[in-house]
Amino acid sequence: MAVYTDITDQELQDLLSGFDLGAPLAFKGIAEGVENSNFLLETEKGRYILTVYEKRVRREELPFFLDLMMWLADHHYPSAAPIRDRRGDILQTVRGKPAALVAFLPGLSVRRPNAQHCREAGEGLARLHLASEGFTGTRANDLGQGAWAPLFAGLKDAAEGLKPGLAATIDADLALLAAKWPKGLPSGIVHADYFPDNVFFQGEKFAGTIDFYFACVDALAYDIAVALNAWCFEPDGSFNITSARQMLAGYESYRPLSDAERAALPVLAHGAAMRFFLTRLADWGATPAGALVRPKDPLEYERKLAVHREAPDLVLMGARA
Amino acid sequence: MAVYTDITDQELQDLLSGFDLGAPLAFKGIAEGVENSNFLLETEKGRYILTVYEKRVRREELPFFLDLMMWLADHHYPSAAPIRDRRGDILQTVRGKPAALVAFLPGLSVRRPNAQHCREAGEGLARLHLASEGFTGTRANDLGQGAWAPLFAGLKDAAEGLKPGLAATIDADLALLAAKWPKGLPSGIVHADYFPDNVFFQGEKFAGTIDFYFACVDALAYDIAVALNAWCFEPDGSFNITSARQMLAGYESYRPLSDAERAALPVLAHGAAMRFFLTRLADWGATPAGALVRPKDPLEYERKLAVHREAPDLVLMGARA
Numbered sequence: 317m318a319v320y321t322d323i324t325d326q327e328l329q330d331l332l333s334g335f336d337l338g339a340p341l342a343f344k345g346i347a348e349g350v351e352n353s354n355f356l357l358e359t360e361k362g363r364y365i366l367t368v369y370e371k372r373v374r375r376e377e378l379p380f381f382l383d384l385m386m387w388l389a390d391h392h393y394p395s396a397a398p399i400r401d402r403r404g405d406i407l408q409t410v411r412g413k414p415a416a417l418v419a420f421l422p423g424l425s426v427r428r429p430n431a432q433h434c435r436e437a438g439e440g441l442a443r444l445h446l447a448s449e450g451f452t453g454t455r456a457n458d459l460g461q462g463a464w465a466p467l468f469a470g471l472k473d474a475a476e477g478l479k480p481g482l483a484a485t486i487d488a489d490l491a492l493l494a495a496k497w498p499k500g501l502p503s504g505i506v507h508a509d510y511f512p513d514n515v516f517f518q519g520e521k522f523a524g525t526i527d528f529y530f531a532c533v534d535a536l537a538y539d540i541a542v543a544l545n546a547w548c549f550e551p552d553g554s555f556n557i558t559s560a561r562q563m564l565a566g567y568e569s570y571r572p573l574s575d576a577e578r579a580a581l582p583v584l585a586h587g588a589a590m591r592f593f594l595t596r597l598a599d600w601g602a603t604p605a606g607a608l609v610r611p612k613d614p615l616e617y618e619r620k621l622a623v624h625r626e627a628p629d630l631v632l633m634g635a636r637a
Numbered sequence: 638m639a640v641y642t643d644i645t646d647q648e649l650q651d652l653l654s655g656f657d658l659g660a661p662l663a664f665k666g667i668a669e670g671v672e673n674s675n676f677l678l679e680t681e682k683g684r685y686i687l688t689v690y691e692k693r694v695r696r697e698e699l700p701f702f703l704d705l706m707m708w709l710a711d712h713h714y715p716s717a718a719p720i721r722d723r724r725g726d727i728l729q730t731v732r733g734k735p736a737a738l739v740a741f742l743p744g745l746s747v748r749r750p751n752a753q754h755c756r757e758a759g760e761g762l763a764r765l766h767l768a769s770e771g772f773t774g775t776r777a778n779d780l781g782q783g784a785w786a787p788l789f790a791g792l793k794d795a796a797e798g799l800k801p802g803l804a805a806t807i808d809a810d811l812a813l814l815a816a817k818w819p820k821g822l823p824s825g826i827v828h829a830d831y832f833p834d835n836v837f838f839q840g841e842k843f844a845g846t847i848d849f850y851f852a853c854v855d856a857l858a859y860d861i862a863v864a865l866n867a868w869c870f871e872p873d874g875s876f877n878i879t880s881a882r883q884m885l886a887g888y889e890s891y892r893p894l895s896d897a898e899r900a901a902l903p904v905l906a907h908g909a910a911m912r913f914f915l916t917r918l919a920d921w922g923a924t925p926a927g928a929l930v931r932p933k934d935p936l937e938y939e940r941k942l943a944v945h946r947e948a949p950d951l952v953l954m955g956a957r958a
Contacts, residue, residue: 324748339840343745344677345668356665356677358743422679424664427645519660 321353321368327410328357334401334408335417337361348513351529356420363420365396368413373529375414380453381528382406382416384505389419393447394440394516394524396421423516423523434547434559436522437515438566441507441543444525445536445571448505457508457532459591461497465490467594474597478614486590489625493587498580501535508532510539511546537577540567541584544631545592545620553619555630578632585631586624593617642674642689648731649678655722655729656738658682669834672850677741684741686717689734694850696735701776702849703727703737705769705826710740714768715761715837715845717742744837744844755868755880757843758836759887762828762864765846766857766892769826778829778853780912782818786811788915795918799935807911810946814908819901822856829853831860832867858898861888862905865952866913866941874940876951899953906952907945914938 328340338360346365348354353368369378382398386406389397396418398406408415426433457463468475468490472483507514508530516523540563548559567573596614623630649661659681667686669675674689690699703719707727710718717739719727729736747754778784789796789811793804828835829851837844861884869880888894917935944951 322748325745326749328745340745341839342741342743346677347666347668356667420663422663424646424649424661427643428647518662 321370321411321413323355323366323368323410331366331408331410331415331417332359334403335399336402337364337399348526357417364399364417365420366410366415366417368410368415370413373414377455378407378414378416380455381531383453384448384451384531385418385528387451387453388444388447388528391447393444394421394522395528396524396526421516421524421526423518425513425515426517427512428551429512429547429559431556431559431562432520433512433517435562435566436517436520437510437512437543437547438540438563438568439570440515440522440525440566441510441539442567442570444507445504445539451505455532457506457534457538459508459530459595460532460534461493461587464587464590464594465494467598471594471597474601478597478600479618482618485625486593486621489586489590489621493583493590496583497587498535498576498583501537501577501580502574503533503535505531506534506536506539506542508534508539508542510543535577535580535584536571537573537580538584538588540564540573541581541588541631542591544581544585545589545617549620549623553623555623555627557630557633560631560633581631582624582628586621586628589617589620589624593621642691642732642734644676644687644689644731652687652729652731652736652738653680655724656720657723658685658720669847678738685720685738686741687731687736687738689731689736691734694735698776699728699735699737701774702852704774705772705852706739706849708772708774709765709768709849712768714765715742715843716849717845717847742837742845742847744839746834746836747838748833749872750833750868750880752877752880752883753841754833754838756883756887757838757841758831758833758864758868759861759884759889760891761836761843761846761887762831762860763888763891765828765831766825766860772826776853778827778855778859780829780851780916781853781855781859782814782908785908785911785915786815788919792915792918795922799918799921800939803939806946807914807942810907810911810942814904814911817904818908819856819897819904822858822898822901823895824854824856826852827855827857827860827863829855829860829863831864856898856901856905857892858894858901859905859909861885861894862902862909862952863912865902865906866909866938870941870944874944876944876948878951878954881952881954902952903945903949907942907949910938910941910945914942 340359342358344356346354346356351372352370355366357364357366385395386398388395399417400406406416468486475482475486514527515525544560548556550556593614596612596617600614661680663679665677667675667677672693673691676687678685678687706716707719709716720738721727727737789807796803796807835848836846865881869877871877914935917933917938921935
């Protein structure tokens, strides 16, 4: 949750002068998304979210993300549709920073997903993979398996500070992941951050997906692995096999997995836990005082890593035979 | 801007079960108000703000604030009307903390008020004073003149840390304010925090007032003094006499000031600057790491104090002859 950029009346007026949305009726900073500043904007024409992209997002990558969001909206996937200005542009500039307006997407994210939410989330993820088919934009996963060892090289002291002996454990994990990382799985657009905060529900029904700013081209099953880690662990650290089974069943009701994809789930889930452990570890020490964002505890993902290390078949117990 | 309390799905559901507002359609933490956590809640019936009161607000004082808000709404003052649950109660409990639902009030707060905004804000403040007449609730101003010297006793080191020699200057100010503080001015309900963040506009028209959690009974002209400090200084620290004149003219178009009130404005403005200087100084050192709120710079109000100390008649130059 974050609002890093304050927007003046004049800046808002300048932005709106390029659109045909009428006068602003309400404008509030909202606690949504960790990387960027987000504002709820209501005008005479409707409700929108204004996102101001902060330094973590590279300006040259924004067309990929925004084109993908436009593609998904055009293909009836429930996501926030970018709004074009009078000249047809999506990308704006506010206070010297890139920015974009998207349609307001109703729905609530769940804080404590149950098995039914996991089923719906699985369906929503498969629908995302199917709706993205034919999208020609491309972006490499810069937080994929090849990035982890170089990232960890600068974080060994941080890992030891977190838990003595952890650096060697992570090194062993990284070696194992490098050796076993699957190649040749069906690939396409992945969300790569399909966490409960980024998925909206209406009641217990899936209602849409937001925050595509980690999206890239990678193995589709990797997206499932990220989601299993994010949705199917209990607060006490245990893996909820019922939730995992529901998530996979929901996914497969739209897009059945191949045998190779199913067999790869344990190592993909181990790797997905590594990815979030490493970035949380990097953020843990690096968040400046005064930032309006609380870094997420890397130990949550250290525990998930341990689960996949010690019981790699747990994930498979959720998979259809 | 702050969201201190995270609310789970179950907690939201429990809260809504006491109301007849239908199912929730959207729920977002918003960056509004510094002291409490605020959420935008949309249900099938409409839009609301859920405020969860954090530790600075005393539970036993909440009935005063909420009754005042209800009174104002009942007397057609544009403010956020509290919503009663099925049992007729306003005050709720969420995650063990006091909370209340109020109607969503449309409008935008201005970041850089111009003279026209100041005129409208003056009108809005006078209308607040008039609309509050007859409200029988009462609450002393616990940040009024009598509180400043005891508060500063614990902050002398902090003041010296901010600017060497400042403690003696503030002591002299406090002695002068104690000697000259006006008594017997017309009193009533004051907002006591009538800053641009707490006032909504539609275009350039006053549209409403929010955040009554400092409201109390005090000299009505003290509220004007707070507002002159908050609205009529330029970012470079200079006092904008045109804005002050407009604010007073707007105020007086609804409620003309007595001679005694007008004569008291310089010392009231000096005192109002002291009140915000002292609380910002206290917050400056006390904000815990990890808080999702940036403390406000006490030096802004140290400079306003200096203006009132050195040119006490400046404020009067804005007053009607």
